[in-house]
Amino acid sequence: MNTPGIHPSAVIEDGAQIDPSAEIGPFCVIGSNVVVAADVVLKSHVVVTGHTQIGEGTIVFSFAVIGEVPQDLKFKGEASTLVIGKRNRIREHVTMNGGTAGGGGVTKVGDDGLFMAGCHVAHDAQIGDRVIVVNSAAVAGHCVLEDDVIIGGLSGIHQFVRIGRGAIIGAVTMVTNDVIPYGLVQAPRGELDGLNLVGLKRRGVARGDITALRAAFQMLAQGDGTFHDRAERLGKESESEYVREIVAFVMGDSDRSFLTPR
Incomplete structure (x- = not known):
């Protein structure tokens, strides 16, 4: 595909919709059902597959895998969608999966988020705006992270957990229950230890x-x-x-x- 902004080594399957202003780096692989909006930048070696939409101004760094099938044994190949909003920064080795029939079929990521290296967003998760997920943290299936949530590095969010707006989860923390808005959670087995006063x-x-x-x-x-x-x-x-x-x-x-x- 000899298109300005698309490196000659990139593999773009027929049917993919790529805005002319997008930049697709070397050795990227873009599936046939992918939609890439204006001013999106995919660095080298990015894989975007499935029914995936990437909103304008989002940057995806090398070796991220976006839109692959859910890591769920109940998944049987049904329609699975991933919708990523605007101006997100998705760093190296991040994985984000599409949804399942049991969770509505759609994984959704809002605007202006930062997803640091090696973190994971699982099937059917609903992620709000301005969310930060720090290195190697994992958000399990069906979780809801409201706006302005911060998940510390190496933390894990149990499936179906809701985390309220403005809450912060400390590093190396396992969260197995819902967290109130503006809450501060820390300790290895996630304890609600106060309010996110700094964030407020x-x-x-x-x-x-x-x-x-x-x-x-x-x-x-x-x-x-x-x-x-x-x-x-x-x-x-x-x-x-x-x-x-x-x-x-x-x-x-x-x-x-x-x-x-x-």
Whole structure:
């Protein structure tokens, strides 16, 4: 394919849709059902396959494998899609898989994310905007990571886990239960150890809202009744939209229990 921006050694299967402004580096392999949007850059030796869409301005670094079939024994070759948003940075050796029939068939990655070397996004995961997944971390099937989540290096997120907006997971941590928005999780067997105060301050959250969140966390940790009872009571008592976001998250549908404050 003698097209400007596409290296002569790249293998582009018939049917692939590649915007003229995209750059495809040496020895890349692009499947027939792939859509590559404007200003996408694929460095050398990138494999993009399956029904995969890569949003404009995304950069994929060498040896990443994007859109391969799910690593799920229940997968029987059904329609499987991966949708990647705009301006993501997908570093070396990252793997992202398409969806399965049991999870809706679509793995989705939002905008402006950073996926560092060697990390994995599994089938049917739903990843929000501005998410950072650090080196060698793994996000299992059916997980939901809301906007502005950070997953530390060498960490693992158990399948079906939800992680709320603005939460941070420390390095070398196994997370087996849902994490409330703005939560701070650390320790080898993931413990909810506080709030992501640094992240809140960096985003310019008002002091009054941070104070309300700290009070809410204390109530969730030490109040009467079950965790859900405390969250429901918070929803009636607090006027902070950040606290109400935590309440809505706790009251939402979940396939896992919650990490609760120590």
